[in-house]
Amino acid sequence: MTTDNAAAQRAVDAVWRIESARIIAGLTRLVRDVGLAEELAQDALVAALEQWPAEGIPARPGGWLMLTAKHRAIDRVRRDERLAGKLSLLGRELEAAQRSAPAEFDAVADDEPIDDDLLRLMFISCHPVLSAEARVALTLRLLGGLTTEEIARGLLTAEPTIAKRITRAKRTLASNEVPFEVPAPAARPARLASVLEVLYLIFNEGYSAMAGDDWMRPALCHEAVRLGRVLAGLMPEEPEVHGLVALMEIQSSRFPARLDADGLPVPLPELLARAGRPAEAAAEFRRAATLTRNGPERTMLLRRAGECDARG
Amino acid sequence: MGRFVEELARAGVLLATGGLDRGTHVSASGGNITLTDGPFTESKEVIVSFALIEARSKDEAVELARRFWKIVGDGEGDIRQVYGPEG
Numbered sequence: 232m233t234t235d236n237a238a239a240q241r242a243v244d245a246v247w248r249i250e251s252a253r254i255i256a257g258l259t260r261l262v263r264d265v266g267l268a269e270e271l272a273q274d275a276l277v278a279a280l281e282q283w284p285a286e287g288i289p290a291r292p293g294g295w296l297m298l299t300a301k302h303r304a305i306d307r308v309r310r311d312e313r314l315a316g317k318l319s320l321l322g323r324e325l326e327a328a329q330r331s332a333p334a335e336f337d338a339v340a341d342d343e344p345i346d347d348d349l350l351r352l353m354f355i356s357c358h359p360v361l362s363a364e365a366r367v368a369l370t371l372r373l374l375g376g377l378t379t380e381e382i383a384r385g386l387l388t389a390e391p392t393i394a395k396r397i398t399r400a401k402r403t404l405a406s407n408e409v410p411f412e413v414p415a416p417a418a419r420p421a422r423l424a425s426v427l428e429v430l431y432l433i434f435n436e437g438y439s440a441m442a443g444d445d446w447m448r449p450a451l452c453h454e455a456v457r458l459g460r461v462l463a464g465l466m467p468e469e470p471e472v473h474g475l476v477a478l479m480e481i482q483s484s485r486f487p488a489r490l491d492a493d494g495l496p497v498p499l500p501e502l503l504a505r506a507g508r509p510a511e512a513a514a515e516f517r518r519a520a521t522l523t524r525n526g527p528e529r530t531m532l533l534r535r536a537g538e539c540d541a542r543g
Numbered sequence: 544m545g546r547f548v549e550e551l552a553r554a555g556v557l558l559a560t561g562g563l564d565r566g567t568h569v570s571a572s573g574g575n576i577t578l579t580d581g582p583f584t585e586s587k588e589v590i591v592s593f594a595l596i597e598a599r600s601k602d603e604a605v606e607l608a609r610r611f612w613k614i615v616g617d618g619e620g621d622i623r624q625v626y627g628p629e630g
Binding site: 246247249292319450453461465 | 613
């Protein structure tokens with residue numbers, strides 16, 4: 232692959248990360264099957280990888296991907312009568328999309344009521360019919376735009392396991408005929424709790440990353456915060472969402488303090504010393520010194536205690 | 544542009560935006576501080592606004608910048624990474 236091609240591929244990947252959730256959400260509304268929607272979106276991504284390096288990135292990449300995916304949906308419907316019956320809802324909307332010229336990409340992209348679809352996608356990915364670990368994997372895949380490989384690295388799990396987990400989750404949603412909807416007010420608190428649980432699980436997975444871990448692990452924290460912000464934008468009237476975002480933000484703010492330059496955890500006494508609380512730090516160093524069975528370590532801890540005393 | 548900014552905020556990417564006035568240029572040399580009006584008064588290049596975004600990769604930041612300049616038209620800008628406090 233030439234350098235130009237590599238650059239184009241990275242650009243396509245970036246567009247995918249930005250747009251994929253909205254595209255899958257919009258397609259799910261049309262085809263009523265989150266698995267099929269994702270397949271169609273992936274088909275569009277493959278088409279982009281073939282065409283964009285030569286033709287350049289279109290003015291509205293999201294609109295381009297969406298329209299291409301809709302074309303694929305029409306092709307599928309024509310090839311597969313059984314699918315056509317199931318997808319009768321597609322009807323004229325898809326036919327109209329196919330007729331529209333490339334110049335109309337803007338209109339296609341702008342007319343989508345995507346925000347509602349995105350919210351529905353969050354609720355369906357975090358549906359209680361799925362296990363917590365299935366919800367986490369599916370959310371990272373559909374809303375985070377992460378590949379199976381990236382999810383596996385982030386969760387310290389084998390790639391085939393994650394692939395199976397995602398496939399099974401999609402099948403479970405289909406076989407239970409889980410509707411693509413924002414839950415009714417009566418069901419909403421419990422369903423929202425399920426979404427928030429998933430975001431916090433993703434966050435904690437990243438937060439427990441240690442020195443030497445793959446960079447995908449801490450990246451999960453950023454992804455959880457980002458999805459939390461998206462959710463807060465979609466449901467600005469839900470205090471629980473803002474509460475979780477605030478919690479994740481304040482925990483994120485501690486990242487630089489809790490690890491040293493080598494990525495190793497900073498022990499409590501050192502944290503206290505850094506925070507300008509030398510008396511408490513000295514007390515903690517002395518406590519640690521009484522607990523250790525290691526002579527040189529005790530000497531070092533007592534020396535640090537003395538240094539804190541001098542500052543106090 | 545308003546729509547673009549709103550999209551970024553809703554995507555959980557945009558942390559802050561702001562316009563910058565010409566301000567005061569500070570020059571330090573040999574312990575002496577000199578203040579002059581505005582940065583590079585004669586210069587054609589003046590930073591007039593900024594957006595603080597949290598992107599997942601440099602490629603994503605570049606793609607968002609591309610969309611920004613599609614809307615703005617001709618001009619110049621820089622993409623800079625912000626480093627947090629060291630551990």
